[in-house]
Amino acid sequence: MQIQLRFFASVREALGTAQESLELPANVTTAGQVRDYLRSRGGAWSETLAEGRSLRIACNQQMAEPSTPVTEGCELAFFPPVTGG
Amino acid sequence: MAVRVQTQDFDLTMEISALRANTPKVGAVVSFIGTVRDLNEGEHVAEMELEHYPGMTEKALETIVVQAKSRWDIFDALVIHRVGPLKPLEQIVLVAVTSAHRGEAFDACEFIIDYLKTEAPFWKKEQTPTGARWVDARVSDDEAIAKWAQR
Numbered sequence: 001m002q003i004q005l006r007f008f009a010s011v012r013e014a015l016g017t018a019q020e021s022l023e024l025p026a027n028v029t030t031a032g033q034v035r036d037y038l039r040s041r042g043g044a045w046s047e048t049l050a051e052g053r054s055l056r057i058a059c060n061q062q063m064a065e066p067s068t069p070v071t072e073g074c075e076l077a078f079f080p081p082v083t084g085g
Numbered sequence: 086m087a088v089r090v091q092t093q094d095f096d097l098t099m100e101i102s103a104l105r106a107n108t109p110k111v112g113a114v115v116s117f118i119g120t121v122r123d124l125n126e127g128e129h130v131a132e133m134e135l136e137h138y139p140g141m142t143e144k145a146l147e148t149i150v151v152q153a154k155s156r157w158d159i160f161d162a163l164v165i166h167r168v169g170p171l172k173p174l175e176q177i178v179l180v181a182v183t184s185a186h187r188g189e190a191f192d193a194c195e196f197i198i199d200y201l202k203t204e205a206p207f208w209k210k211e212q213t214p215t216g217a218r219w220v221d222a223r224v225s226d227d228e229a230i231a232k233w234a235q236r
Binding site for chain 1: 141
């Protein structure tokens with residue numbers, strides 16, 4: 001399954017990328033599992049996406065939970081808690 | 086109901102006039118404007134940069150406005166949020182609500198800005214004398230949301 005990744009704000013800066021296309025292994029099927037899978041890349045990925053870090057995930061531009069299923073072609077975004085207003 | 090994300094400034098008087106135009110049933114207009122402070126967390130802020138998630142931000146704002154409309158008897162609501170570089174004294178955000186009576190408009194306006202601050206994907210990065218830093222989310226913003234669940 002192929003998905004689109006988006007990164008914003010401090011997450012984007014720490015990872016040095018704003019977006020990428022990613023082919024997922026068959027056993028990666030939820031938003032939380034994608035986070036774990038990306039963390040296994042090591043370096044900035046393991047640090048920025050570490051379990052203790054407060055991160056929000058959006059799936060197809062809606063706030064998501066770690067248990068939210070990812071689907072073919074979906075847009076999965078990782079970002080810090082929001083600070084607008 | 087309108088939401089706008091834009092780099093340019095806005096004019097309160099013009100926006101309120103447009104919101105009330107030809108709508109004599111309006112008896113109350115409540116507005117909130119958020120502005121850039123020059124001091125945050127004890128450091129001088131020379132400038133800030135506001136980032137957003139194009140597409141999702143607009144949808145999140147629309148959802149918040151729809152929720153306010155379903156919860157209170159209001160006629161119309163407007164949200165304008167600026168992005169890009171902003172300096173102290175500049176306007177960041179406008180929330181304006183019209184209704185027949187003030188109570189509904191006050192509550193709906195506060196609800197919209199409270200939810201905007203925790204649900205709409207915007208992020209502030211400040212330039213300070215010790216360098217640039219991303220603003221951390223505030224616990225008090227989450228507490229502001231919690232109070233709406235209890236009402």
